[in-house]
Amino acid sequence: MSKFEFPKSILSRPVWGTLEPRRGLHHLMIADAEGAEAILDVATPEMMESAHIIFIPKGTDYAKRLRALNPAQFYDGPSYAASVTRIQRVLLGAKMSTQVYLSGTESLMGQAMLECTNAGIPHTAIQTEHRGSTARRMQCVHCKGFTEDVAIDPFVCSHCGLNLFVRDHYSRRYAAYQGVCVDAEDPGNVPPSKGIYP
Amino acid sequence: MTIQFNDETFRGDYSFKNSDWAIQRFPFPFHEDSYMYSVNMEQHRGGPKGSIYEKRFDVDEHYLAEMRDRAMVLDDDPLRCQSLPHMTLAGWDLLELIMVSKSEDYPDLFELHRNGDQWRWINKPMGIDDSFTFLDAATLPYGPMEYITRQAQGDFAVLDQRDDNLWMDAGMITTQADWSLDFDIGMNFFEWHAPVPLAHEKGIFVRALKFLLNIQQGAPARRLNWTMTVNPLLDTSPENYHKWGVQKTEITPENIGSKQHLRVELQTFFRLPRSNALVFPIRCYLCNFQDLMSMPKWGRRLHRVIRDLPEELATYKGFIDNRPMMLDYLEKFDDGLPTSPGIWPEFETEPPLQK
């Protein structure tokens, strides 16, 4: 499966890596949709003996293949939001020797990363790999609401309805990119939406 | 001298205006006829008498009106003032720095009486007389940073220093040039500067950070930054951009002299003693084009700077669309004569306009 090369961008934008197997007493793997492929690529039988996989399929059918890896624990959740208290609970019990693997969309990795850092997991123990959709989690700078899976620019804020353009400026604390009103200086003149990446 | 505080507004009818005194001491940010980003930092050790550099925290005729505007912004949006939990001590440091500086530099306006940890703070212009216990937040109506910055002109970013970087972990930001504290809080020096064009490539931020990390207590530094604002609007926040953005299109050749403002930030840097945090006060001064043009040197120079400014900067600063109209106006104040070096207006010695 070919991976998407993100264009060079500004310094607040996160840079994602490639998962590799690491030694550790516990392995926490959190993925959504095509992120499953990165886990399938990195998984080893020894790792699976102490692995907890948290997977949000988002309409894909990778769950069966992940389950077939025989991880110590497997969770198949309907949405990231539904899984977040479980993630928090698992992180609360995570030991110094836990290795974390995040893969899939930027939204999932960003939000799960935030939970990990809040729980005090050192960043050196967290790996990431982007797979699948390049859609973004956007925060409206005006109403502060988040809109998930934004693939076009400009887009309509799902909370306040303003037409927003998509910035590359990214907040790790919100795990979101910033959306700013596109027609403030010429109300009603909203350019036609295009894909975020040409 | 005693300051006459203006009764004025920074919104609605925009009754803000500068007295002759305020115009003469305006921090014109260009020391030569062109402008590019640079590591323009110097020690903040006073300056010419009456200038905005003289005191550690300048107080001027706009003080009370600015504090009223800040209170309105905070009522509408409390997220403009935030402090992450580990920043409370830095807030006390900042409260002490401002109270000590203001009471020493403006004894007729501010008084601080300290008896151990029992402090009494008197702010005469604002009619405040509060007694509290230093380092006990329960004795103040707000957290220490919020309490004191509701009484001090300009924005304040409070930076934690760790891992050889600065982290924007607290701030009172209501007069910002289009950036969001709520979004940027928790970022490091390179992350919050990410949207700035050209400066990263020139290595400016790497050198600037090195300088800042080494700032010592009692040896503050300063620099000027600038942008353009239509109407004397202090709260040019991204949060409210969908409301104020349209004002940029309300400039006409007839009203540009009074509506178009040069917005200058006097940025200072102080090391804080207990927390080892760095505080970054960002003091905003506004002056409209027609008042600036009363100084022949500034008229000549502003035209040349705006005319020759790289497109990336004019775009980032948000006035690329209005630049042609600005130049039509400013050109009338540029007769081609040379200008003297430095930012001061040199009204007595600079030749009057020959046009």
Ligand code: HEM
């Ligand atoms: C530690 C204190 C500082 C803080 C908190 C700070 C904060 C900021 C922020 C929030 C922005 C707006 C970025 C955006 O577009 O979102 C900015 C812009 C900028 N900063 Fe800083 N800054 C600091 C120190 C410095 C220093 C020491 C320099 C020295 C060169 C510098 C140079 C700049 C420049 C050139 C811009 C672009 C401004 C413009 O063109 O209007 N900053 N800064």
